[in-house]
Amino acid sequence: MNLGQTTKWNLDSKWVVPPQQARSRKTLEDILGAAEKLFTAKGYENTAISDIGTLAGVSTGSIYSRFADKDSILQVIHDSFSKALTDTSADAFSLEEWRNHSAAEIIMAMVDRFFFAYRNYPGILCLIERQRLVNPAVDERARKWNNLSIARFQSLLTGHADEIPHPDTDHAVTVVHYLLHQTLAMTALFEQEKASPPFRLADDRFERDMMQMALRFFGLPDDTGTWTPHAWQRLIGW
Structure with a gap:
């Protein structure tokens, strides 16, 4: 039973009692899958431990034998999601x-990667954004992931300084990264709340507009006519 989207659970996380047997591992995976599904559908605050147990088919006592509290379950879900993205x-x-x-x-790929993420994982990404405001551990982990993502694109553009008119490529990557992050996060949150956002994540025109804006910020001409929609999805990993 895979109830959640995150399939590579980090059961070595400090937030969980590690399983000793295959059956214990399966139970843990069921708990985490159920929790992820409920957290993203109902919200973290509106989900009780008993709700998770009912969906996972385990007792509340069984959950508490593996996790200290509901926050520990959230931390393992976020830790697993971040680790899976990093590893793959x-x-x-x-x-x-x-x-x-x-x-x-490369710049268009940066934009496409954000759209790929928010189109495929809107539930857990919205969960993370909400919890960052109130949960320091989630915020710290998200900051580390964002910094890693920025550093990777900065590295890819290191050898292209002669192509880019912007005087500070590393700074430009950081600005565009956070602009994309905030714009798509708010769009995803609006869509989740049925709040009629001005743009839709599924709209390819929205993605192309964001690419054009990013290219212009770097000082580059519009090259979006050469980009194949959803190209990031065909690259290895994400």
Whole structure:
């Protein structure tokens, strides 16, 4: 039973009592899958431990034998999601993979990656954004992931300084990263709350507009006509 979207659970996390047997591991995975589904559908605050137990098919006592509290479950879910993204995206960010690509293509890939993430994982990403405001551990982990993502794109653009008119490429990457992050996070939150956002995550025109804005900030001409929609999804990992 895989109730949640995060499938590579980090059961070595400090927030969980590690399983000793295959059956215990399966129970843990069921608990985490149920919790992720409920947290993203009902909200963290509106989900009780008993709700998680009912959906996972385990007793409340069984959950407390593995987790100290509901926050520990949230931490393992976020820790697992972050670790899975980090582990699976290394190949997609290899310098060799991008050696023959232009600066414009790398910048458009940065935009496409954000759209890929928010189109495929809106529930857990909205959960993370909400919890960052009130949960220091979630905020610290999210900051580390954002810094890693920024550093990877800065590294990819290091050899393209002669193509980019902007005087500070590293700064430009940081600005564009957070602009994309905040814009898509708010769009996803609005969509989740049925609040009629001005843009839709599924709209390819919205993505192309964001690419054009990013290219202009770097001082590059509009090259979006060469970009294949949803290209990031075909790259190795994410």
